[in-house]
Amino acid sequence: MAYINVEDLVLDFSKYDDDGKPMEPNRALDGVSFSVEKGSFVAVVGMNGSGKSTLAKCLNGLLLPTSGSVEINGMKTSDESHIWDIRSNIGMVFQNPDNQLVSSIVEDDVAFGPENLGVDPEEIRKRVDEALKRVDMYDCKDKAAHMLSGGQKQRIAIAGAVAMRPSCIVFDEPTAMLDPAGRAKVMGIIKDLNKEGITVVLITHFMEEAMEADRIIVMQNGRIIGDRTPAELFADTEFVHEAGLELPTVIELRDMLGMDKKIMSVEELAENI
Amino acid sequence: MSIEVKDLKYIYSPDMPGETTALDGVSFDVTEPSVIGIIGQTGSGKSTLLQHLNGLIKPTSGEIYIDGECITGEKKNLTDVRRKIGLVFQYPEYQLFEETVAKDVAFGPKNLGADEEDIDRRVRHALELVGLDYDEVAEMSPFELSGGMKRRAAIAGVLAMEPSILMLDEPMAGLDPQAHRDMLGLIKRVQQEMNSIILFVSHNMGDVAELSDRLLVMNKGRIVMDDGPHEIFKRRDELSDMGLSVPPIAEIAQKISDKHKDFESNPLTIGELADDIKEYRKTNR
Numbered sequence: 001m002a003y004i005n006v007e008d009l010v011l012d013f014s015k016y017d018d019d020g021k022p023m024e025p026n027r028a029l030d031g032v033s034f035s036v037e038k039g040s041f042v043a044v045v046g047m048n049g050s051g052k053s054t055l056a057k058c059l060n061g062l063l064l065p066t067s068g069s070v071e072i073n074g075m076k077t078s079d080e081s082h083i084w085d086i087r088s089n090i091g092m093v094f095q096n097p098d099n100q101l102v103s104s105i106v107e108d109d110v111a112f113g114p115e116n117l118g119v120d121p122e123e124i125r126k127r128v129d130e131a132l133k134r135v136d137m138y139d140c141k142d143k144a145a146h147m148l149s150g151g152q153k154q155r156i157a158i159a160g161a162v163a164m165r166p167s168c169i170v171f172d173e174p175t176a177m178l179d180p181a182g183r184a185k186v187m188g189i190i191k192d193l194n195k196e197g198i199t200v201v202l203i204t205h206f207m208e209e210a211m212e213a214d215r216i217i218v219m220q221n222g223r224i225i226g227d228r229t230p231a232e233l234f235a236d237t238e239f240v241h242e243a244g245l246e247l248p249t250v251i252e253l254r255d256m257l258g259m260d261k262k263i264m265s266v267e268e269l270a271e272n273i
Numbered sequence: 274m275s276i277e278v279k280d281l282k283y284i285y286s287p288d289m290p291g292e293t294t295a296l297d298g299v300s301f302d303v304t305e306p307s308v309i310g311i312i313g314q315t316g317s318g319k320s321t322l323l324q325h326l327n328g329l330i331k332p333t334s335g336e337i338y339i340d341g342e343c344i345t346g347e348k349k350n351l352t353d354v355r356r357k358i359g360l361v362f363q364y365p366e367y368q369l370f371e372e373t374v375a376k377d378v379a380f381g382p383k384n385l386g387a388d389e390e391d392i393d394r395r396v397r398h399a400l401e402l403v404g405l406d407y408d409e410v411a412e413m414s415p416f417e418l419s420g421g422m423k424r425r426a427a428i429a430g431v432l433a434m435e436p437s438i439l440m441l442d443e444p445m446a447g448l449d450p451q452a453h454r455d456m457l458g459l460i461k462r463v464q465q466e467m468n469s470i471i472l473f474v475s476h477n478m479g480d481v482a483e484l485s486d487r488l489l490v491m492n493k494g495r496i497v498m499d500d501g502p503h504e505i506f507k508r509r510d511e512l513s514d515m516g517l518s519v520p521p522i523a524e525i526a527q528k529i530s531d532k533h534k535d536f537e538s539n540p541l542t543i544g545e546l547a548d549d550i551k552e553y554r555k556t557n558r
Contacts, residue, residue: 048420048449095447149315176447179315179476180518205449208521244451249479249521249543256547266525270532273550 001074002035003168003199004059008068009033011054011222028054030222031068038167041191041200043210046219047244052203055219056172059201060090073167088117091161091169095176097153106148106156107132107141113164124163131163135189151182158189168199176205187212207234207248211264218243235261274340274437274470276326277302281335283321283494295321296332297494303472308464310481310502311474313491314516319474320363322491323440326472327351327358339438356385359436363443365427366420374400374418374426375411381434392433399429402463404455421452425459432463439463441473445480460484482506482520482541490517502541522546 009032012025029051036042044052057063058070061077072089075082094100103109110128119127132138135155140148145156154174161169171190175183187209194200202213210216211230218226218233220243226233234240234251247255254263263269283296296318303309311319324330325337328344328351337345344354362368371377378396387395400407403425410418415426424444431439445456457480464471475481481488481502488505490498492515498505506512506519509527518524526538526546536553540546 046449047451173447180478181314181516205447205453207450244449246450246454249525253522253525253543253547253550256543257550266528267532269525270529273529273533273536273554 003038003073004034004036004201005071006035006055006058006069007033007071009055009058009065009070010067011051011058011063012066028222029058032219032222032224033068034217034224034227036168036199036201038199039194039197040215041194041202041213043213043216044201044203044219045205045207045210045216045243045245050219050244051222052219053172054222056092056170056201056203059170060087060092062092088164089167091164091166093154093157093161093169093171093174095173097150097157097177100157100160101145101153104144104146106137106143106145109145109156110159110163113160117164127163127165128159131159134162134193135159136185149182151178151185154178154182154186155189158186158193162193166198168201169193170201170203172203173205174202175209207246211248218245220244231262231264234264274306275302275304275338276438276470277336277338277341278326279336279338281322281325281337282333283318283325283330284333287333294494296325296335299335299491299494299496301489301496301499303470306464306468306470307486308460308471308473308484309487309489310485311472311489311491312476312478312481312517317491317515318494319491320442323360323442323472323474326438326440327360328354329360352385356434357436358438358440359431359434361428361431361439361441361444363446364424365431366415366423369415369423369427369430372414373412374405374415375407377415377426378429378433381430385434395433395435396429399433400426402432402466403429403459404462405429419452421448421455424448424452424456428459436469437467438470438472439467441471443474443476445475445477457483478506478518478520479522482522490515503539506541507539 009029011029012027014025015023017023046052061083064078070077072086075086077086101109102112107128110131111124114124114127132141135158137155137159175186190200191212204210216228216230216233217224225243234247240247250266250269254269259272263272278299278301281296281299285293285295299322313319325332332345336343339357369377375396378399379392382392382395397407405425415423418426445453448456485502488502489496490505506523509519522540522543526540530536538546538549
């Protein structure tokens with residue numbers, strides 16, 4: 001069975017009028033079904049407001065389904081007895097690095113997760129050191145977190161997730177607020193984590209990042225309107241534009257030059273000139 | 274309309290343990306209506322410079338002249354300066370606060386003391402400039418808008434002050450692809466319609482290449498390059514030493530040159546690169 005199983009997921013946000021009377025709820029997710037195999041790398045793309053972030057929050061039970069189900073490794077998020085198991089299995093990294101650091105010192109921040117899992121102190125020390133080395137931030141372990149750059153803070157947030165030893169990490173636009181150097185570094189870490197066996201769900205607006213995934217899920221108005229490999233998706237220019245997305249630059253160039261649709265990288269493109 | 278900046282210095286927390294020189298002798302001037310991109314690594318002084326230009330920060334030393342008038346002197350009345358120079362902060366949609374979009378956009382001109390009729394005209398014009406339909410959004414809560422629309426509404430709030438110089442700090446950050454394209458179009462349109470000077474800070478070299486008539490490159494509180502985008506992005510090694518990159522399209526051109534040693538291209542846009550490749554194919558056939 002797949003590691004993540006989402007079936008006919010509907011999520012409503014309640015709305016109230018000025019007098020506090022319930023109004024027609026806002027349907028953020030409207031019948032979403034998909035599954036993710038262990039160890040795979042899935043990107044989720046779509047316009048703002050298409051339901052991507054809501055979906056992310058459903059995967060570790062931060063939001064619970066209005067109807068339908070989300071199952072992680074056979075455990076339903078709606079089953080309260082499993083919720084902590086699920087949260088220790090699914091790490092989350094959000095967009096704004098400033099909103100997810102909880103301690104003033106880097107290593108304390110990374111230790112926060114395992115501490116809450118009740119891991120014993122020696123083991124915590126080990127995990128924190130490993131996680132910091134993993135994101136290339138070990139040298140900053142006793143620095144003040146607020147003095148770091150955005151990209152460094154984001155790496156600390158990833159270390160915090162890694163220290164929980166999750167089998168899957170959900171990244172919600174982790175590079176949106178970073179400069180190009182920070183983005184490249186964070187993307188490199190995400191790819192490496194995936195190679196080491198961690199299942200990755202990456203929500204992003206950058207098509208270049210989505211291209212790195214095994215599979216791209218396209219969302220619009222709370223529904224999945226496409227679930228394809230990068231090669232399939234970016235061969236379908238019309239669909240890409242309908243979904244409010246854009247083509248990665250290499251693909252756009254390939255098409256402007258009328259080259260073979262199989263070409264997916266600069267290297268391949270250069271070879272075919 | 275003109276901006277003249279002379280030997281601007283700014284030191285954060287002077288004589289304190291955290292003393293930092295944020296601007297270290299910045300000089301440049303702008304005399305033509307144009308779009309000017311400012312690039313530089315985080316901490317290079319870009320945002321500090323923008324904040325000086327509309328008088329939010331007073332320099333430690335140096336002068337700024339707007340339309341020939343010094344704004345850095347003692348006891349300067351800065352209301353006039355801020356009316357002339359609009360500053361759009363990073364993530365300006367976080368600053369929306371009114372009950373309706375129309376009221377939010379009207380907030381600036383109201384504070385300038387404009388009369389009702391004038392305010393209404395300004396609000397309509399500003400919303401039109403940012404591509405929002407007045408009849409559709411005027412009475413909506415700004416919080417009901419999509420992310421990209423919220424940002425445009427926030428920019429309309431600044432445009433309603435009818436500034437002759439507009440400055441934007443990371444206007445494209447965090448937008449989805451569609452909203453991103455809209456924002457690029459908006460900046461070009463505003464520049465043409467207002468025939469104004471627009472300064473913008475961005476980390477996205479693709480956007481910088483596409484929008485800018487001229488580029489200022491900042492490093493450690495100084496302007497180290499000041500030239501057209503074609504000229505600046507030729508200097509990729511120097512940029513890389515400062516932690517900056519060239520536009521993705523120039524990166525692609527470089528990779529092609531690595532493979533085909535005699536292929537030369539210095540593109541700012543995908544169209545330029547495609548043309549160069551077509552030309553290259555023709556001559557090598």
